Amino acid sequence: MTDNNQADHPCLPGGLIPLEQWRVPETSVRRTIRSGLRDILDQLKAGIHPDEQAFRSLDDLPTLSERQIQDYAPVPDREELARALLNELEQLRRSGGQSRKTSFLVAPPFSGIAEALRASGRRVIAPPDNLLMPERDITGWWDHQLQDDDWVIPELADFWLRHRSGLGLLRELFARLARDKVGEGIIGCSGWCWKFWTQYLPELHLAPLTPSPLSGDRLTNWLGHLAGERPQGPLTARMTQDGLYVLPAPTGDDERKYSLFTRDLATLARGNPGVALAIWRRTLRARPEDETQQQGEEDAHQDGRQCWVAPLDQLSLPAVPQSSARQSGYLLHALLMHGGLGLGQLELTSGLPGEELRIALSRLERADVVTGDEQEGIFRVQALAYPAVRRYLQSKGYPVDSF
Amino acid sequence: MGDFGIKDALSSITSEALLEALAVIVAASLLILMVQKAVPVLAAKLSGKPRLYLLASVPLFRLLVIVLTIIVVVPILVEPSFENMIAIFGALGLALGFAFKDYANSLIAGIVTLYEMPYRPGDWIEVNGRYGEVRSIGTRAAEIVTLDDTVIVIPHSLLWNTLLANGNDGTDNLMCVAEVFLDPNHDVGRMLGLFRDAIFACPLTKTYQPVLVTVAARETGMCYRLKAYPLEPREQARFISDLTARAAEICGDEGVPMVSYPYLQAQKA
Numbered sequence: 001m002t003d004n005n006q007a008d009h010p011c012l013p014g015g016l017i018p019l020e021q022w023r024v025p026e027t028s029v030r031r032t033i034r035s036g037l038r039d040i041l042d043q044l045k046a047g048i049h050p051d052e053q054a055f056r057s058l059d060d061l062p063t064l065s066e067r068q069i070q071d072y073a074p075v076p077d078r079e080e081l082a083r084a085l086l087n088e089l090e091q092l093r094r095s096g097g098q099s100r101k102t103s104f105l106v107a108p109p110f111s112g113i114a115e116a117l118r119a120s121g122r123r124v125i126a127p128p129d130n131l132l133m134p135e136r137d138i139t140g141w142w143d144h145q146l147q148d149d150d151w152v153i154p155e156l157a158d159f160w161l162r163h164r165s166g167l168g169l170l171r172e173l174f175a176r177l178a179r180d181k182v183g184e185g186i187i188g189c190s191g192w193c194w195k196f197w198t199q200y201l202p203e204l205h206l207a208p209l210t211p212s213p214l215s216g217d218r219l220t221n222w223l224g225h226l227a228g229e230r231p232q233g234p235l236t237a238r239m240t241q242d243g244l245y246v247l248p249a250p251t252g253d254d255e256r257k258y259s260l261f262t263r264d265l266a267t268l269a270r271g272n273p274g275v276a277l278a279i280w281r282r283t284l285r286a287r288p289e290d291e292t293q294q295q296g297e298e299d300a301h302q303d304g305r306q307c308w309v310a311p312l313d314q315l316s317l318p319a320v321p322q323s324s325a326r327q328s329g330y331l332l333h334a335l336l337m338h339g340g341l342g343l344g345q346l347e348l349t350s351g352l353p354g355e356e357l358r359i360a361l362s363r364l365e366r367a368d369v370v371t372g373d374e375q376e377g378i379f380r381v382q383a384l385a386y387p388a389v390r391r392y393l394q395s396k397g398y399p400v401d402s403f
Numbered sequence: 404m405g406d407f408g409i410k411d412a413l414s415s416i417t418s419e420a421l422l423e424a425l426a427v428i429v430a431a432s433l434l435i436l437m438v439q440k441a442v443p444v445l446a447a448k449l450s451g452k453p454r455l456y457l458l459a460s461v462p463l464f465r466l467l468v469i470v471l472t473i474i475v476v477v478p479i480l481v482e483p484s485f486e487n488m489i490a491i492f493g494a495l496g497l498a499l500g501f502a503f504k505d506y507a508n509s510l511i512a513g514i515v516t517l518y519e520m521p522y523r524p525g526d527w528i529e530v531n532g533r534y535g536e537v538r539s540i541g542t543r544a545a546e547i548v549t550l551d552d553t554v555i556v557i558p559h560s561l562l563w564n565t566l567l568a569n570g571n572d573g574t575d576n577l578m579c580v581a582e583v584f585l586d587p588n589h590d591v592g593r594m595l596g597l598f599r600d601a602i603f604a605c606p607l608t609k610t611y612q613p614v615l616v617t618v619a620a621r622e623t624g625m626c627y628r629l630k631a632y633p634l635e636p637r638e639q640a641r642f643i644s645d646l647t648a649r650a651a652e653i654c655g656d657e658g659v660p661m662v663s664y665p666y667l668q669a670q671k672a
Contacts, residue, residue, distance in 0.1 A: 040453055164600040164649065199610040200603050322448070326638070330606045351606050351645070396450050397575060397634040399611045 009084035010225040011076060014212025016088050019106050022402065025215045027267035039391055059314045061240055062286040064307060072227050072235050072307055073281045076273070081116035089186065092209075102177060103186045104208040106194045108403035109336060110274025110383045111211060117154040117188045125151050125185075127158040131345075132165040138172045146176070149184040157193035157339040162349040170197060177206055191401030192336040199399065213271025213403075216263030217249075222273060223262070223280060224249045227305075236306045240288045246309050264312055268387055270403055278383035279317070283310045318368040318385035320392040327352060327360035329396050332381060332389050335370065336401075340380035416480050424476045431472040435465050439539065443524075450635060455575060458524030462517055462540040469542075505560065509543040512559035516540060520573065521562060527570035527577055527636055530557050536637065550640050570636070576612055577636035581646035584624040586660040591618055594627065594659065601649040602631045607642045609634055624662040 009015060064072065085105070092098040107113040118124055125145050133141065145151070153159070160170045174197065176182045189208070198204055214222060224247050227235035237247040244259035265283075269276035285308040320328055330350040335341055341349065346357055361379060364370040369385040372378070381389055394400045439461060446457040481487045517540075522528045526537045528547060533555050535547035544558045561567075571577040585594070598616045602608055612632035619626050629650060633642035654661050 040449065162604050162606070164597065164604045164653065167600055167604070196603075196610060326634075329634075334606065349606065395453075397609060399609065 009088065010221060011080050012084040012088065012211060013214060013218035013222050016085075016092065016105070016209040017212050019208045019210045019402065022210050022213060024403075025213055025263070025266040025271045027264065031264060031267065039395065059240070059285075059310055061288075061308070061310065064284045064286055068286075068307070069281050069284060072237075072284060072305065073223070073277060074226055074228075076112050076226060076277070078112065078115040078119040081112055082120040085113070085116055085186075086120060089209075098207075098209070100180050100207065101184050102180065102182055104177070104206045105186065105188050106191055106208040106210050107188065108191045108270070108272045108275075108401060109339065109381070110272060110278070110386060112274055113188045113211065114155040114190075114339075117152045117186060120152055120186070122150050122152040122186070123148065125153050128169070131159070131161045131169065132163065133169060135168050138168045141169075142172055142176065146182045146185070151183070151185040153185065153187045155339055156187055156189040157337065160193070160338075161345060162196070162334060162337060166348070167200070171201075174201055174204055174206075178204060190336070190339050191403045192333075193338070195399055195401045196337055210403075211273075214266050214269070214273055214276060215271065216260070216266045219266045219273075219276055220247065220249045220262045223247060223277075226277070230305060232305050234305070237284070237309050238288070238306075240285055240308045240310050240314075243288065259309075261309060261311070268312060270387065270390075272386070272403065274383050275386050279312075279315070282315060282384065283312070284308070285310050317388060318382065319388045320369055320385070321363055321367050325360075326396070327356060328364060329393060329398060331357070331360055331364065332369070333393055333398050335379060335381050336389070336393075340373075340378045342377045342379070346379065420479050424479045427472060427476050427479070431468050435468050438464055443539070446525075450575075452575065455523070455525045455573060459520075459573070461524060462513075465542070466514070466517055505558075506543060508563075509558045509560040512562045513540070513542050513544075516545070516559055516562060521567055522569055523573050525571075525575075525636075526573060527639070529568040529570075530561060530565060533557070575636060576609070576632050577639060578612075578630055578632055579639045579643050579646075581629040581643045581650065583627050583629070583647065583650045583654070584621070584662050585627060585654060586662050587620070587625050589625075589657070589659040591625070594618075594653070594657070597653045597657070598627055598629050598650055601653060602629055602646060605631075605642070605645050605649060607633050607638055607645055 089098065089103050105113055105117075128141060156170065156173075159173070160166050173182070177187075191210075194208065212218070223237075224234065227247065234248040236245070238245050239259045239261060242259070244261075245256045246259050246261050250256070250258055265276055265279060269279060288308045320332065327350075330352060331346065334346060334349040338345070338349065343354070343357065343361075346352070346361075347354055350357065352360065361370060361372070365372060367385075368382060369389060370379050371382050373380070390400055442457055442461050446454045449457065477483060477488075477491070481491060516522065522537050522540075522545065524537050524539060527535070528537060530547075533547065533549065535549040535553075535555060538546045538548045538554070544556045547555050547557060549555060595616050595618060599614060602614050602616070603610060608614065609632040613630075615628075615630040617628045617630070619628075627650070629646045631642075631646070633639055651661060
């Protein structure tokens with residue numbers, strides 16, 4: 001549960017830690033003040049610049065092709081993460097750090113834990129079609145699902161609805177978990193869902209674990225690990241404006257000058273790998289600001305894979321459209337607590353009538369804050385917009401997760 | 404000294420000095436007016452603590468400008484010697500004491516409100532049966548806006564001898580209570596649990612604040628009180644309506660009739 005696990009699991013830097021030990025990565029005072037002032041300014045600017053809410057790049061440097069982005073910053077290998085998680089849990093069990101039969105993992109959205117648990121090779125317990133299941137059926141349903149060991153619930157948020165008839169399934173499960181009578185299994189749970197249920201059941205103590213937050217150093221190593229080793233060598237990434245290095249990760253006897261980019265990125269993403277990766281992919285560029293100035297140094301790296309990184313202040317991340325109405329808040333909070341919802345479920349949980357709901361959703365979609373999966377009919381918050389959404393909900397008084 | 408030295412103190416006032424003092428007072432008044440208009444507009448775009456802090460800064464700023472204006476204007480008009488100050492403020496005290504006693508009472512109470520802060524802009528207060536949000540704190544009186552959008556002017560002097568209830572006291576946490584009366588002879592434990600679920604299911608609820616459901620047997624029936632905090636104090640009416648509607652829906656589903664006092668009165672008659 002410490003930093004020395006980083007070498008064992010490069011896809012899970014820092015390993016798993018108790019939830020109460022999680023801390024947001026540190027940043028400079030200047031950046032904290034600037035971020036706070038920017039939040040207030042964004043609220044004051046409500047309605048002044050309605051077109052500046054979606055993602056925009058404030059530089060005109062060429063971006064990488066989709067193929068290059070897939071090569072330099074690919075989606076993490078879920079099976080590798082699953083192996084690392086199982087290995088970590090096994091080690092904890094052996095060392096006595098995990099006394100319960102059921103392991104409970106709480107993680108922020110986009111952490112990749114749910115996808116990894118689905119790929120873990122264990123029996124996946126899927127949610128029932130009817131989340132508003134009558135109380136008399138709930139006990140029997142769980143008895144049937146939990147009869148064998150080695151099960152996994154990838155995302156607990158899929159098993160409930162914030163509706164007075166939609167709480168029964170998890171209420172029953174938590175009662176069984178509290179008694180540790182559900183056999184050997186692993187449960188993944190979004191931090192937003194967990195926050196609600198710890199407020200609903202304040203006496204609930206399940207000793208949940210969580211992935212360590214990605215600090216600047218861990219993020220550098222993780223991004224380097226994602227880019228992987230190729231015959232052409234590791235990925236070299238440098239800042240577009242001053243040429244300082246971001247990747248490869250510094251070694252002990254390194255004489256290169258490194259940028260503080262990953263530290264700032266880790267803070268902006270609040271140590272969340274999925275969010276950090278989404279922003280990282282948007283910062284990658286094909287050439288620097290002053291190509292001629294960098295030419296000499298660039299020649300030195302012609303053999304390896306190289307790309308350039310735009311500073312974070314050159315990106316305008318999606319922002320929640322400001323308005324005096326509260327529809328956006330209801331929708332975003334409901335989507336985060338449930339990890340994504342369909343229109344019918346959103347109506348039930350947000351309490352908004354259908355037409356009002358569709359109007360509010362379309363506004364959030366235009367601002368790149370929410371995306372709708374046409375096949376599944378599910379709406380989700382975009383990873384790139386997550387920092388803004390979390391700040392927005394917090395400023396409006398909503399209960400937010402601990403991450 | 405039959406005129407308390409006023410004549411001597413005022414003898415040095417020239418027309419230029421008067422104009423200069425007038426210009427300072429007009430500038431200060433414009434500045435106060437501008438801040439009183441602009442800050443609430445900006446605050447309306449914010450929520451939570453930044454909104455409350457911004458609103459609370461208005462009366463403090465006004466007090467600061469008034470004090471600074473006095474400090475600037477007095478030396479322009481009279482020589483600030485000890486005798487002159489005694490004469491000016493003595494005369495002022497007499498005038499206020501006799502002619503504007505009630506006005507001065509409110510002015511002083513207004514200064515006390517800035518120091519003791521029994522209410523601030525953004526607070527939900529009840530004074531003499533009138534309930535509303537403090538919209539502004541003026542020099543003499545505070546303005547509250549009721550839930551029916553009626554502005555009520557409350558002189559600060561009421562502060563000396565009137566009970567004042569403050570619902571949120573400078574924070575954005577305001578407990579709301581939705582009351583429902585049910586016909587007796589039902590499973591009370593089950594209804595308590597269902598009402599609690601209804602509060603947690605309401606998207607307006609601040610779930611990190613206490614959520615309580617209480618019950619008491621009254622002449623009017625079993626009185627359930629659903630107590631919780633809305634996300635924004637300004638949403639209290641909507642919040643209470645939502646909780647009441649959810650409670651009524653539960654009663655309908657459970658077959659527990661709601662009762663109302665007029666209905667009971669009619670039965671008795």
